[in-house]
Amino acid sequence: MRVFKFGGASVKDAEGIKNVYDVLQKVGYEDVLLVVSAMGKTTNALEVVIKDYFDKSSALQSSVQEVKKYHNQILLDLFEDDSNAVFTAVKAQFSDLDYFLAHNKSPNYDFVYDQVVSYGELISTTILAHFMNHMDIKTQWIDVRNFIKTDSNYRDATVDWDLTHKNISKNVKRKTLNITQGFLGSDENNFTTTLGREGSDYTAAIFAYCLNADSVTIWKDVPGVMNADPRYFENASLLNQISYREAIELAFYGATVIHPKTLQPLQRKEIPLYVKSFINPLLKGTSVSRGVNLEPYLPCFIVKRNQLLISLSSIDFSFIMEENISEIFSLFHEFKLKVNLIQNTAISFSVCVEDKFYNFNELNAILSKKFKVDYSQNVTLYTIRHFNDSAAQTVENGKKVILKQISTETMQIVTSEN
Numbered sequence: 001m002r003v004f005k006f007g008g009a010s011v012k013d014a015e016g017i018k019n020v021y022d023v024l025q026k027v028g029y030e031d032v033l034l035v036v037s038a039m040g041k042t043t044n045a046l047e048v049v050i051k052d053y054f055d056k057s058s059a060l061q062s063s064v065q066e067v068k069k070y071h072n073q074i075l076l077d078l079f080e081d082d083s084n085a086v087f088t089a090v091k092a093q094f095s096d097l098d099y100f101l102a103h104n105k106s107p108n109y110d111f112v113y114d115q116v117v118s119y120g121e122l123i124s125t126t127i128l129a130h131f132m133n134h135m136d137i138k139t140q141w142i143d144v145r146n147f148i149k150t151d152s153n154y155r156d157a158t159v160d161w162d163l164t165h166k167n168i169s170k171n172v173k174r175k176t177l178n179i180t181q182g183f184l185g186s187d188e189n190n191f192t193t194t195l196g197r198e199g200s201d202y203t204a205a206i207f208a209y210c211l212n213a214d215s216v217t218i219w220k221d222v223p224g225v226m227n228a229d230p231r232y233f234e235n236a237s238l239l240n241q242i243s244y245r246e247a248i249e250l251a252f253y254g255a256t257v258i259h260p261k262t263l264q265p266l267q268r269k270e271i272p273l274y275v276k277s278f279i280n281p282l283l284k285g286t287s288v289s290r291g292v293n294l295e296p297y298l299p300c301f302i303v304k305r306n307q308l309l310i311s312l313s314s315i316d317f318s319f320i321m322e323e324n325i326s327e328i329f330s331l332f333h334e335f336k337l338k339v340n341l342i343q344n345t346a347i348s349f350s351v352c353v354e355d356k357f358y359n360f361n362e363l364n365a366i367l368s369k370k371f372k373v374d375y376s377q378n379v380t381l382y383t384i385r386h387f388n389d390s391a392a393q394t395v396e397n398g399k400k401v402i403l404k405q406i407s408t409e410t411m412q413i414v415t416s417e418n
């Protein structure tokens, strides 16, 4: 069996959905499981709905309406006949969403978040499955929440592998085209959970692992994994093959082309991962497998913007040692600041962090009681795997370098743009 994952960009409009059909025609669809994300930027649009809901904003009506209008337009573009059952099916899903927003009593933001954003994937897969049937491809629509079981850590749920493995290996039909939702799961009480933003790649890996699949293919708007994000680097080149280890390192340092959790389950069973273009599906793209050399051997660049560089030094010139460091780290954890780089000297300690939830001011107040705190906002963290002098120059050119760290294979540079 093969597992294919189609992300938001691949199904962002009617053309995208038709293209999925074309891709399947070209590469085959018997004995395939499709994992599909919400269409385009639907998850972001549903995040606005959730914000309006909690703010009790009068904009709630219109933010919901926007999501409905977007999907309705795609339906009208795909199906000439608006008596097609898909119109009723999608309407029913939106009615469920309306019902939830009108009757929910839970004040738990993360719980509400998962119940609401899940409609993105539920609706995209409904539309895609109906379109395939319309084009005479028989499909099996699967509600992923009956298969992937998780704990109740809403928005970042942990998979219960035993239960999930049992459900998937027993109940997924072979020799057909299965279509299911990425990113979602459900907890013990059957409430919807999600696996973290961009988690659909991970869903594909979970299914592949439990089905002992032959391969996973992630279909992208780029030719494959490149040695840099082509949005930021004009001369980015395609990597034909990389090892799991390399892919894990790239994803860990922030290459957004593969979700970091995706690689481990595949590596464990040595299931090959292909990253391919949904625009040119017959091109080879990137193959990720065990122990192969990076080919071509090139420096790989990863950029993380909007970072915060914090330097702590002791007020009394005492050393910053294990005890202090563990306290500092537990504070970062508590305030949900993600640490991307660490450097320490005898009396100072620097970290480059991401403050996604805007908690730094609060944390700073606590840290300042014990340490002298200096910080630079809005810095950029560059990571170069397999660096060389010219790669470093490319990054440093015209920028102010404020920190640099080198290990055998990896160079990290923090810059503030001039």
Ligand code: ADP
Binding pocket: 006, 007, 008, 009, 010, 037, 198, 219, 220, 221, 222, 224, 225, 226, 227, 228, 229, 230, 231, 255, 256, 257
């Ligand atoms: P999906 O639709 O599957 O969610 P994403 O938009 O999350 O796809 O991922 C594809 C994007 O990842 C590309 O458009 C590209 O800009 C970005 N990207 C970041 N790093 C890389 C890389 N090293 N190689 C290729 N693409 C990359």
Ligand code: ASP
Binding pocket: 007, 008, 037, 038, 043, 044, 120, 182, 183, 196, 197, 198, 199, 200, 201
């Ligand atoms: N729709 C979810 C998101 O945008 C999951 C995914 O696309 O992978 O984060």
Ligand code: MG
Binding pocket: 007, 008, 198
């Ligand atoms: Mg994505």
